[in-house]
Amino acid sequence: MNDFYPEISPFNDFLLAVDGQHQLYVEQCGNPKGQPVLFIHGGPGGGCSTNDRRFFDPKQYHIILFDQRGCGRSLPHGCLDHNETHFLVDDIEKIRQQLNIKQWHVFGGSWGSTLSLVYAQTHPLSVRSLVLRGIFLGRDVDTHWTFSGGGATRIFPDYWQEYVDALPEGSAQATTTAAYAMLVGEDKALAQKVATAWSIWEIRCCTLIPDQAFVDAATGDEHAWTLARHEAHYMVNDCFLTDNQILANCDTIKNIPTVIVHGRYDIVCPADNAWLLHKHLPNSTLVISEASGHASVEPNTKHHLIAATQAMLSL
Known part of the structure; x- marks a missing residue:
């Protein structure tokens, strides 16, 4: 069974000013010449952890992580002003441009899957592939x-x-x-x-x-x-989404290779979220992680996510 790659430290980190108020913590790990992949954390408000770097082969990937507005190591801490989905989508593009990356893989779980999907639907040419876990569609x-x-x-x-x-x-x-x-x-x-x-x-x-x-x-x-x-x-x-926005806009990302991993017994985000998304993205791959709930660190889910990141390298 796949397990985390060894612990690694960033080779670079910085604060990126995205407006007159917010500064985002951004870090880069792994191989600076590897395939770029962006990790999008959950919550909202969760921030990144050291284990989030470990879903990716550090020899093959240029791993980029960031803390969304107001959380983790981003500043000002806890700030909810100008903290809306479209601002976060714009922030992701600013990170891509700051790092001079033409196109990257995007990996997100829970709220991170929501933001990954909205970002991809807004900037489909920037996304090489998607790996999504614990799907949250943001509906009532x-x-x-x-x-x-x-x-x-x-x-x-x-x-x-x-x-x-x-x-x-x-x-x-x-x-x-x-x-x-x-x-x-x-x-x-x-x-x-x-x-x-x-x-x-x-x-x-x-x-x-x-x-x-x-x-x-x-x-x-x-x-x-x-x-x-x-x-x-x-x-x-x-x-900060319109009614059923994500499912309604799936046609814009239908050609992006997508793997969806979802715990069979996910109580935070029930599995019908993943099922509906897969139905709207018929070319996606849906992996139901048996004996798993919502967390990315559960053994079966971790195994499937790492298998997906390994497969991304061939895209």
Whole structure:
């Protein structure tokens, strides 16, 4: 079974000013003369980790990672101003142009799959191939499923109750709109409490087998602050997408080689997201990762993702 490539360090990193306010952290790893591949992280608000570099053969790939606006090592930290999907798409193009890359592979999971798809549909000539994991289509039904008492809460009712118990008014505030109001409100202690509870709820749902170390690594105060606030910000604004935008625009990327990897038991982003995307991209390859949930680090999913990046090298 495929496993991560060895740990590597960037050969270059920098802050890229994309407007008068935001600076993006960008790093380059692997072989500067290799095939360029862009890793797009999830969330929104998740930021990149050191393991995200390890899906790609460092001898064959020029690996580019960046933290999206307001999260990770990008500045200003936690900023939601001018933080919308179309700005993020523009940011990706600015990174490509800054690095003088004509065309690159794009790899994204969860929200990263959403942003990868919107980017590819906006700039199809810039994308050589797509590897997508844990598909999130950004529709109302998708956000309701996880954060407004939808289906996920019926599968993990005990986890959901712990989230609800962290809200001052309990179930009356168990909606994205109510949570967002608290997350961006003046009471910073309450905002942090809600952000932490939000993040723990989501991350606990990510793996098929409970993994406390995985939860702990992703729910510290600073990480939870950007993850919850960014996610709620995007969700209450319909992810800054038009209704069913991604599926409606699949024709623009029908000729881009695409591999879709999705966990059979993904509770954060149910597998019908991947199935629908595959149906709209009939030339894509859909790989259902058995015995897997949502997380990219689960063994079967990791195996399939690395197999996909190995296959990309022949394109």
